């Protein structure tokens with residue numbers, strides 16, 4: 014049994030090595046991104062573990078087939094970047110890690126809400142740009158307990174976010190395409206997304222990217238949101254139209270945004286050793302705005318997550334290779 018792990022960061026290596034030793038399996042790590050050119054590195058291996066947000070295309074799955082590789086174990090949750098039909102057509106079984114640490118992402122959503130509600134970006138800007146250390150009227154913040162938080166997607170991460178926001182005293186309303194049977198009295202479902210847009214002071218996104226929510230947050234929706242609203246996206250970039258978001262922030266249609274996931278994330282994102290400078294003009298603009306907190310799709314990134322992502326992904330590969338059917342099969 015031989016497995017290859019793509020897109021490996023330094024912080025994953027101890028967990029990969031431990032798993033190989035514990036299971037007496039030959040596991041090779043590479044920092045390379047998986048694509049139609051680099052898949053040749055997987056020749057002779059029995060399965061691939063991977064984590065990336067760029068597309069897993071039909072051509073890539075055709076290459077899996079040519080190399081006789083039947084198993085792909087993701088180390089992450091999201092499966093929106095996978096051509097599932099192509100995987101199926103090429104006989105590739107895929108697993109994900111659906112719950113490596115939902116708390117890790119929920120905590121970042123709440124951290125962003127606090128950062129933006131307390132105007133920390135404005136304070137940082139005054140300190141960095143003017144080297145001034147004093148109060149300012151534009152630093153006056155808002156208590157979370159005085160705000161209504163609208164959560165879209167009440168799955169694993171959304172439910173943790175609700176608990177944390179409730180712990181800070183917020184009123185929580187939520188929308189889900191497939192609502193839970195019971196809310197345990199912790200929050201209230203609304204029937205229409207428009208109610209979330211119109212009533213929320215903070216909107217936190219926790220649903221997968223699908224065809225029907227592509228650019229859900231666009232100019233029209235930003236206009237429908239409160240002027241003092243904060244949008245937090247730790248879900249997927251494609252749900253928000255970035256150009257419209259920048260316009261909404263600059264024109265005062267909304268007050269602030271927490272952005273962990275951005276549309277068109279490139280392969281550079283996964284290259285933890287890269288020293289390449291950003292050139293994307295939207296990214297540069299967002300990174301300089303005091304009413305924005307921008308993180309490089311790192312909401313997942315805690316020790317607990319990394320350990321679970323590596324271990325569960327490699328466990329899934331082993332189960333698939335030995336003829337079993339792990340519960341984490343997707344597609």
Ligand code: NAD
Nearest residue numbers: 090091166167168169170189190191220221247248312313
């Ligand atoms: P989950 O499957 O447990 O929950 C998703 C919820 O969204 C479900 O309740 C589902 O019914 C609901 N939903 C699906 N489509 C919807 C729609 N169009 N409108 C409203 N609700 C909809 O998933 P999760 O573990 O909570 O993760 C949610 C998303 O978070 C993932 O799909 C992924 O895109 C993202 N994520 C981001 C990071 C990060 O580091 N930023 C890490 C993990 C996951």
Ligand code: COI
Nearest residue numbers: 064065066089090091313
């Ligand atoms: C996920 O697990 O879906 C994430 O968004 C994390 C990322 C490292 C791909």
